[in-house]
Amino acid sequence: MAIPVKVIEIKWFAAYREAAGVATETARTDAATAAELFVEMQRKHPALASFSAALLAINDEMADWNRTLQDGDEVLFFPPVAGG
């Protein structure tokens, strides 16, 4: 059975944005979770390979790395925050 391909909007922030070289991109992926998507993107952007995954939001809500991705989700990858 073919796994349906999902279209996911990705936003990178701060150190991640600089490493990815783009602030936003669209991924066509069969990644089941955000964690899988992050690994997939590390292969696409080798500069991200040494980065540890930090925080994650889906559709502007903080989310768990094991959350199942839905077609059309917007996934935001956040490095560790540093306000103040």
Place this chain on the structure above:
Amino acid sequence: MINSATQGFWLADSAIDATAFREQLGDESCGACVIFEGRVRNHNEGRAVLRLAYEAHAPMALKEGAMILQEATQRFAISKAAAVHRQGELALTEAAVVVGVASAHRDAAFQACRYIIDEIKHRLPIWKKEYYADGTAEWVNCRQCAAPHAHGETPG
């Protein structure tokens, strides 16, 4: 306790107007007003800092900031709470964040102010980049994120 605190959190692209910030905390029932300013410092972890840049994810930062202020008004006997965080480029001595609390008595204002700034630092989706005197730059709290070429000394 329930109280009808006036509160606001926002992001600022330019210098924070300290007078206007303080005026919004005026309240006849309040005998205490505590204001904390987090300022841009010329050193961090032994390195000379020249300037900073903040990047925020505004939609979530605004929501989280408002949530933190709401929590403070629920936890402490305060009447008003407000906070503003800068984004973009900042020079030394500029205020990066300002937190203000007004309450009937000082203890609650000090405690609430401390709570708000601590939560802002831990939870707000904002990132700080430091530019150093040696010409390098680094995202704070993100040492493991540093690109290997940033300092030219990391072995292969």
